[in-house]
Amino acid sequence: MLLSAIITIVLALIFYSWGVWGEKLKGRLTKKFLILFWIGLFFDTTGTTLMSMISEHPQPFHKITGLLAIFLMLIHALWGSVVFIKNNETWIKNFHKFSLFVWLMWLIPFLSGMIFGASAN
Template identity: 40%
Template sequence: MLALAIVIITAALIFYSIGVWAERIQRTLTWWHAAMFALGLACDLTGTILMTRIAADERADGIAQNAAGAIMAWSGTAAIALMAVHLLWAVVVLLRGRESEKTAFHRFSIVVWAIWLVPYIAGAASAMAG
């Protein structure tokens, strides 16, 4: 189950990064970018659920959670919530259709993406340490 979770979390990184950086390069938010945000969020949520189950099984077996795992758990929850807000705000901006909002949206996207990297990196560190 760990290998599947790693693949899904890595797919989240790929989809989310494509959406964020394509938006930045193209200098305007489009529905295609929002679709990449949604795929990234869906993969991240799925992978996080799998990782949570794995961690619960390990704690049941008496294996303590390391510091990187604790950071990942806390920041991962915050990152998923922020990704959801990011996606919802992207939909609002697209529905409004204001060019000024669509061309400035990338600033928010980059911040959310950078914050999302914290639990991703913490998770990788946790896996390597464990």
């Protein structure tokens, strides 16, 4: 189960980063990037669930920041969906600012998971 958890968390990193940085480089939110946000959220939630099933003593910092990151990713994907559906050009062009913020917040538990996981062995 550990290998599955690691793979899904890495897939979350790939898809979420692709969506966030693709949007930033293109300068606008598109359907493709929105789909990548949702895929990243799916893999992160799946990986986090698997990790929580095998972790006997999760680090409080990692647990709190991980839950916060999933919540922020959900808000991000939902708000991105609203922005895309409303088709407000200003919102579409400026959404990347929120995306980068959420991505940076998501990196905290991603990196702390690697650090705490490596130090547990």
